[in-house]
Structure formats: structure tokens, C-alpha cells
Amino acid sequence: MNDFSSSLIVWYKQHKRDLPWRNTRDPYLVWISEIILQQTRVNQGLNYYHNFVKSFPTIHHLANAEEDEVLMLWQGLGYYSRARNMHFTAKIISKEMNGEFPQSYKGLLKLKGVGPYTAAAISSICFNEHQTVVDGNVFRLLSRVFGVFTPINTTKGKKDFEELAHSLNDNSVNGLFNQALMEFGALHCTPKKPQCASCIFSLSCYALKEGVVNLLPVKEKKLKIKKRFLSFLFVKDRLGYTFIQKRTGNDIWKGLYHFPMIETSRELGVESVLSQDAFDIILKNQSVELIKHHEMTHILTHQKLHISIVEVRLNQLKSSLSSSYLKINTQELKDFAFPKPLHGFITNFALK
Numbered sequence: 001m002n003d004f005s006s007s008l009i010v011w012y013k014q015h016k017r018d019l020p021w022r023n024t025r026d027p028y029l030v031w032i033s034e035i036i037l038q039q040t041r042v043n044q045g046l047n048y049y050h051n052f053v054k055s056f057p058t059i060h061h062l063a064n065a066e067e068d069e070v071l072m073l074w075q076g077l078g079y080y081s082r083a084r085n086m087h088f089t090a091k092i093i094s095k096e097m098n099g100e101f102p103q104s105y106k107g108l109l110k111l112k113g114v115g116p117y118t119a120a121a122i123s124s125i126c127f128n129e130h131q132t133v134v135d136g137n138v139f140r141l142l143s144r145v146f147g148v149f150t151p152i153n154t155t156k157g158k159k160d161f162e163e164l165a166h167s168l169n170d171n172s173v174n175g176l177f178n179q180a181l182m183e184f185g186a187l188h189c190t191p192k193k194p195q196c197a198s199c200i201f202s203l204s205c206y207a208l209k210e211g212v213v214n215l216l217p218v219k220e221k222k223l224k225i226k227k228r229f230l231s232f233l234f235v236k237d238r239l240g241y242t243f244i245q246k247r248t249g250n251d252i253w254k255g256l257y258h259f260p261m262i263e264t265s266r267e268l269g270v271e272s273v274l275s276q277d278a279f280d281i282i283l284k285n286q287s288v289e290l291i292k293h294h295e296m297t298h299i300l301t302h303q304k305l306h307i308s309i310v311e312v313r314l315n316q317l318k319s320s321l322s323s324s325y326l327k328i329n330t331q332e333l334k335d336f337a338f339p340k341p342l343h344g345f346i347t348n349f350a351l352k
Contacts, residue, residue, distance in 0.1 A: 012180030063094035085113025125175035147206030180308025
């Protein structure tokens with residue numbers, strides 16, 4: 001075992017966090033944790049992991065669940081395609097593979113929603129395959145220790161770091177090495193205020209010796225963020241009923257519920273929202289009382305959502321609209337999966 005690997009694993013055994021998915025080699029449980037932790041901090045994902053395992057203790061339980069059940073448990077995590085892909089993959093493994101996960105990196109890559117990182121993590125941790133993971137923590141640690149200035153968000157950068165990480169993994173304890181690599185970056189070689197004074201690599205770290213710790217890793221300029229303007233109509237009558245819709249379009253919120261909505265090329269004022277033809281089916285020939293206008297922004301990886309929610313009260317909602325609208329009591333809103341910004345509005349305002 002090389003010096004880097006042995007030192008890292010010794011450190012890991014002494015300092016690792018006690019996380020439930022580290023006490024198992026069950027690929028189902030490791031897979032659940034890996035999918036949840038994509039784009040999610042460990043302290044946020046931990047409760048989601050416990051809730052998922054409690055609700056769906058086996059791949060068969062998850063496969064037999066309704067999509068709405070899965071999305072409800074996922075509510076608040078964002079990137080809902082992860083949950084839909086996970087549900088789809090569970091059905092494939094349960095029904096076509098007799099509940100058995102592929103035991104190789106290549107086999108795992110064939111599963112929907114499983115990319116190189118997740119496949120490497122599962123295959124190494126559960127089956128000790130010689131695969132090495134590379135994530136943000138690994139980029140940061142290796143770029144600093146070995147002085148790699150190739151931008152991490154380029155094809156060449158990803159390839160260079162994958163090759164470097166793989167060369168440091170001597171194929172003896174692959175899963176342990178990968179977890180140690182990620183944990184050191186997460187706890188010790190952190191983005192801000194890394195613990196350089198007590199670092200096990202302080203004598204050999206390029207960034208520390210050259211005084212460029214804060215310059216690594218290197219990233220190319222980010223892609224332009226797309227602005228989207230979404231206006232929602234939260235309408236409630238005096239009996240406490242409202243209308244919601246299920247999102248069917250192939251976008252980030254597919255399968256989730258939302259209030260009647262329009263998307264425009266610019267931000268709209270309250271009067272403009274209420275005068276939109278799309279809302280005529282709800283508001284036409286009604287006496288409309290404006291309650292409040294709520295505004296917020298929601299940041300995604302490549303999008304900035306400017307969200308407007310116009311809250312109004314009518315005397316009584318129409319008994320039915322088109323099939324795309326669902327009439328429910330506002331107290332039932334908590335039983336449906338909503339996008340994170342709308343969930344916050346429901347909790348803080350709609351259910352009050």
C-alpha cells in the first residue's frame with residue numbers, strides 16, 4: 001500500500017463519521033444513500049435516508065410503491081429526476097433481475113440514474129471492485145496535495161483526476177479507500193479554512209508549500225444562468241377549497257403538484273397575473289379578493305427561478321374545471337408532493 005493510501009486510511013479509521021450506510025455492504029442501502037447525497041449535504045440527507053429505508057426496507061418495497069409516495073418522501077431535496085429514476089430502476093431490479101443488483105461497474109452503469117461516480121462507489125464498497133470515485137471533495141484534495149491546475153469542470157480535468165485517483169488506489173481495500181478519500185475532503189481539506197496545520201499531508205502538499213491553497217481546485221467560468229419567471233395563482237374560497245395541478249411536462253418538477261401557473265418572459269405585477277387568459281377558467285365572473293402577493297427566488301444549478309404567488313379569495317370555487325385541475329381542501333395540501341419553494345409557501349402561509 002502506498003504512503004498516500006495508507007496514511008489516508010489510517011486517518012479515516014480514526015476520524016470517520018458514524019453514518020448508517022457505512023455499516024453495510026448491501027448494494028440497495030448504499031445505492032439509496034448515494035442517490036440521496038447527490039447535490040445534498042450529509043446532514044440534510046441523513047433524515048431522508050432514514051425515512052426511505054423505513055418506508056421501503058427492500059428494493060421490492062420501493063418497486064411496488066406509487067410514484068406519489070416516493071416523491072412525497074423526496075419533497076424538499078430537489079432534483080426530482082433522481083427520485084423518479086430511482087423508482088424506475090427499483091422496478092427493473094425487482095422484476096427483471098430478481099431483486100439482485102449488478103455486481104460490476106459496467107453492469108451498474110446500465111441502470112437509469114446511475115452514473116460513473118455512483119457505479120464506482122457501489123461496485124467498490126459492496127463488491128470491492130477496483131474503481132475509484134471522484135467528486136468535489138476528491139477534486140479539492142488531490143488538486144491541492146499534488147498541485148493539479150487543470151480545471152475540474154472540463155473533460156480533460158475530469159479524466160486527469162480520475163487517472164490520478166485510480167493510480168493512488170492500490171486495489172487492496174477499494175471501498176475503504178474511496179470512503180476515506182471523500183471523507184478527508186469533506187472534513188479536513190475543506191473549501192474554506194482547511195485544517196492545514198494538522199494535515200497528514202502537510203509536508204508534501206503542493207498547495208500548502210506554494211501558498212495557493214485558496215486557488216485550488218481550478219474551475220472554468222460557470223455557464224450562464226437562465227432566468228425563468230413563474231407566476232402561480234393560489235386561490236382559496238371561504239369553505240377552504242383550492243385548485244392544484246400535477247406537473248406532466250418533462251422538466252425538473254415532473255410528477256409534482258403546483259398551483260395553477262403561467263411562465264412568462266418577464267416578471268408580472270399582480271394585475272397582469274390576474275388578467276391572464278390562462279386563469280380565466282378559475283376567476284371569470286367571480287368576485288376576487290386579493291389577500292397577498294408573495295415573491296421569492298429559487299436557485300438551481302443552471303437556472304434562477306423568479307417566483308410570484310398571487311393569493312386570492314373567492315366566495316366559492318367552481319365545482320369542477322378541466323381534468324387537469326384537482327379541487328381539494330387546503331388542509332390536504334400537505335398530502336401532496338410540491339416543489340421546494342411552493343412547499344415553503346404552503347407551510348408558512350397556505351396552511352395558516
